[in-house]
Amino acid sequence: MSGAFRVTVPASTANLGPGFDAFGMALALYDVVEVQVTDEGLKVEVIDAGAGGVADVPTDESHLVVRAIRRTCAHLGVDPPGLHLRCYNAIPHARGLGSSAAAVVSGVAAGYALAGREIDEFDALQLAAGFEGHADNAAASLFGGLVLAWCEGTVFHAERLTPHAGIRPVVAVPAVRSATATTRGLLPATVPHRDAAHNAGRAALAVHALTAKPELLLAATEDRLHQLYRAPAYPASTALVDTLRAQGVAAAISGAGPTVLALTTTGILPPGAGVEGFDVCELPADLAGVQVAAQ
Template sequence: MIEIARGRRVGVRVPATSANLGPGFDTLGLALAVYDEIDIEAAPDGVLDVSVEGVGEGVVPLDEGHLVVSSIIATLERFGARAPGLRLRARNSIPHGRGLGSSGAAIVAGVVAAAGLMADQRELTPEELLTAASELEGHPDNVAPCLFGGLTIAWVTLAGVPRSKQLLVDRGVSPVVLIPEETMSTKLARSLQPESVPHADAIFNVSRSALLIAALAQSPELLLEATEDRLHQHYRAAAMPQTANLIGRLRDEGLAAVVSGAGPSILVLCDSPVQRLRAADLAAADTGASWEVVMPAVDVLGATVDVSAAEMGSLSA
């Protein structure tokens, strides 16, 4: 049994993510430079002290129900470590319930924090981190880019093991995220999917997913055509009509706009600063909804852990 030294500290930073990217349903994901930052300290047994600043403050639970806390405990137990008491300070910037991977980021934060807490006794491999996070999240499409950064292709082997491949994104790709006030339940969004899709639609999405890899990696001029989709977005449109309407207007203007994850946020993959400004202008002109415009870079590092924080003073101060 691995024992975590009391007072050991780690600092974790995890990026937002956008999954699907149009045609790459449950497969493609992109890490975005919007971050949650969490400091964790191993405390005496029985201590659980959680505080949250920013997004989720006054809303998320401050007990074992906090997703970072439960993910830390589950990961420690998975790898044979006894969970200590915990002090946790979270500074959140990733919006909740808007298709930007907030739950995946919380799970990844917990998994890599647990890895940091026991790093002096048991070092986890990238494959172990991905498997642990995927099992807690239920699928790897958000946790893979959150863990590793950049553009990721995620899949599950025939033996049921999650895998991912990270790719660099062409410097000409500039994301814009349009965030509405309303939220969307991932469970609800998934419930709107049909059990089967037409053969022609499946072939359509296979071709567009392959094209999207080329567009993001080296040919941004192909982004509009590469982000076409027939598998999921139109089935969910009725549940987020304002999102669907704005995506239609953006695409009519030649902008590669897609639903971000389960929505209702919109991801616009631009190939120039002019396109970025045009996307912002169209969002501002939308009379049907209010949109927060964010222009993040593509995050290339993924989750980062600062184990040197173990030498700092107590979080209880």
């Protein structure tokens, strides 16, 4: 790779209802990072290319993309003399669309490019998932498509599947933000056995529904493990999920919220869904994952 290249990384949605910390899917909304090797230390420019929100994004070594680049470069044994980064943020921050994972994945991909190496999928997943402690969003942004993620000890794994072509995801993004650390704090230490069993069955069904039989998605996306406990953090989003599901739409909270994910077959939400205060758009599944190209 030359001294200048562009990294394009998709957003992601996680959990998809019952698959807490296990299911992820890449969505066709992209952050772009342009990287140039220089001799003049570090320069980071952050540009809002959509609803990314850049006011509170650092432009020094604490920038998440920079941290991921540094960790990956150290892992690969390279040390660029200086870097100029131009980050075009389109993925909304703190909305449950994997903005942090996308930043990390773009940094990992950039590190491989700086080392002049093709991305090693297994090592890249360890590097990217290590930042958040779970691999659902990171694997989706890395590989594209639908991912099933798990961890054995400290080793992360993910299996990529292709979502059914008839599924047309729609997201409803509110203006309010949500912090993953905050919403995780709302989860109980234990859950009833019947709820755990319910989610195990629904998660198994969801794999079939997402890849082969979308007509089962309403039942397959039913969750008893995390959404109920997090509901007080975003009551408007929870109300929208309930309304959509009552209308037969397979809706769930996207990741840690507060964005609502609707897995439709039409690309639109039904009238009367009550989407006031939400930005609603269809976001097709991304099937390619992170991409690196020379400039």
